[in-house]
Amino acid sequence: MSVPSTLASILEIVDIAADKREEAEACLSEFVALGEEAKKAARPATIKKVFPLAFGEIAAIETSANFEDLKQSPWSTNCYLSPATIVTPFTAQQVSKILLLIRFLGAKFSVRGGGHLHNPGFTSNDGGVVISMTKFTQCTLSEDKKTAHIGPGLTWLDVYKALDPMGIAVTGGRVPSVGVPGLLLGGGLSFQNSKHGFSCMGIANYEIVLADGKIVNANPKENTDLFWALKGGCANFGIVTKVEMTTVPNKVWAEARLYSPTQNGELLDALMLYHEACEKDPNATLIWQSVNQATLLVFFYCAPVENPDVFKCFYDIPFMINVLPPALTTVYGVVQGLANVLSADILLHEMRTMSSLPDLDMYKAVEACRIEQIEVLKNVEGIILTMVIQPIASNAINASNANGGNPMGLIAQNHQWFLVMADWKNAKDEELVRKSVRKILDTAEEVSKKNGTYLPFVYSNYASRDQDPLVSYGTENLQKLKDIAKKYDADSVFQNLQNGGWLVSKSGMPDMSSLKI
Structure with missing residues (x-):
């Protein structure tokens, strides 16, 4: 498929229905005749008119x-923007045509999977096109059950539910409502x-639509550089329309306990x-997830072994309730159990992250700061301040490197990814809330740098809008990502x-x- 450069070529490629073609051609002809400044002003109205003509009921205005x-489907209410159209394709070929029409019009666009992001403008926009992948809901197995073919319109709860009857799982996300593509393009914690x-x-294979409309595969044999880049390189290379993931065993043990905040010192x-x-x-x-009134610990073991010794340091610490009673279970059983306790309230969200070596001084300092900031924000309606400590064993990096590696540039060492998340109700409180989140992260960085435990890595799926996760991958890997993006998108459409x-x-x-408050 060639990139359309003329009105005739875009009409041919998009293949507008005969009864709509004349009207679409007239609208596009009028737009093409405008100067650049006039096009800028006319673009939203043109999008609203042409996309329904070209794509029918899958183009909502x-x-x-x-x-x-569709507009209000993102997880965070600060992401409820006002695009000119939201299109919901269900084939890679439709995505290709949509992308080429966007390119012809010079329209800004956003791609949305599960929409579980907190940064305004990442999954929506004002006056442009949102490509919502919600209709890509396939989840099928290869004949030998070694790979699962998964659509980017699914959440991880959807995926595990579909695979559970077959006795298998994949290395997907842990939060039920998180979508498939965003987690994977950011690297992903499983x-x-x-x-x-x-x-x-x-991931064994990506099906992806490139900027020139071509639909290609990226795997260890085809487009191998693109395959590497997609494993953490975010939305720089195209639109993923399917992933094939290697299946893993589904017999596991898990337990989740809720502790009083008074136990946090002993827990740390x-x-x-x-x-x-x-x-x-x-x-x-x-x-590890501490909220205002409690701390949730989830213990997960990738084998059917009851009460594994690796968690024995926690077993004797008094807790309030079992959110998930200790049991031999499946990944779906764990994620469904967590879905029953995680808040589904419609709220604004903010996240901010850093990483370090294990550091008890830092953990205790940020916990004290979090309690202090809860008091600072006590008049903010709906406020919840969450502290997440995610231990990352060196095995995670070794296992990743053994399987072809990724762009994230992580050294195989025992460390942790730290996250502060804020949830609240009213947009008027955003500046105050974000300052408190920043204060907690600043404390984490200050103490860890003083102790020599600070690490520069920033996990993209946890990062705030003014952080720069890709630069934390290292100069060499970032340059390699730039080169690969240019190779597969010569005109920098996605940029x-x-x-x-x-x-x-x-x-x-x-x-x-300049984005910092």
């Missing part, structure tokens, strides 16, 4: 019955990190012991027309700092 539901590597390392002491223990046991994963995201063209730019 503000007068469409489903437009508001329950099986130490055993199989990060989530993206479970135990966490330091766990950091050591998990280095020797690649089956173990721990999730210039894509409305937001962690783009290689913006990484390392001084204007990142």
Whole structure:
């Protein structure tokens, strides 16, 4: 498929229905005749008129019955922007045609999978096109059950539910409502990190639509550089329309406990012991999540072993309730159980992240700062301040490297990814909330740098809008990502027309700092 440069070529490629073609041609002819400034002003109206003519009912505009539901589907309410159209294709060929029409019009666009992002403009825009992948809902198995073919319109809960009856799982996400593509393009944390590597390392093949409309595969034999780049390189290379993931065993053990905040000191002491223990046991994963009134710990073991010794440092610490009673279960059983306790309230969200070596001083300092900031924000309606400590064993990096590696540039060492997340109700409080989140992260960085435990890595799926995760991959890997992006998108369509995201063209730019509050 060639890139359309003339009105005749775009009409031929998009293949508009005969009864709509004359009207579409007239609209596009009028647009093409305009000067650049006039095009800028006319573009939203042109999009609203042409996309329904070209794509029918899969192109929703503000007068469409489903437009508001589509507009308000992102997880965070600060991402409810006002695009001219939201298109919901269900084939890669439709995505190709949509992308080529976007390119012809010079329209800004956003791609949305599950929409589980907190940064405004990453999955929507004002006046442009949103390509929503919600209709890509396939989840099928290869004949030998060794790979699962997964659509980018699914959440991870959807995926595990579909695979559970077959007795298998994949190295997907752990939060039920997170979508497939965003997690994987950012690298991804799974329950099986130490055993199989990060989530993206479970991918055997990507089907992706490139900027020139071509539909290609990226895997260890085809487009191998693109395959490497997609495993953490974010939305720089095309639109993923299918992933094939290697299946993994589904017989596991898990438990989730809710502790009183008064236990956090003892829990943090135990966490330091766990950091050591998990280095020797690649089956173990721990999730730590402290909120205003409690701390949730999820113990997960990638084998059917009851009460594994790796978690014994926590077993004798008193807790309030079992959110998930200890049991032999499946990945779907764990994620469904977590879905029952995680908040589904419609709120604004902010995240901010850093990483370090295990550091008890830092953990206690940020916990004290979090409690202080809860008090600062006590008059903010709906406020919840969450602290997540995610231990990352060196096994996770070794397993990733053994499976072809990725762009993230991580050294195989025992460390942790730290996250502060804020949830609240009203947009008027955003500046105050973001300052508190920044204060907690600043404390983490200050103490870890003083102690020599600070690490520069920034996990993109946890990063705030003014952070720069791709630069944390290292100079060599960032340059390699830029080269690969240019190779597969020679005209920089994804860099210039894509409305937001962690783009290689913006990484390392001084204007990142201008976004800070």
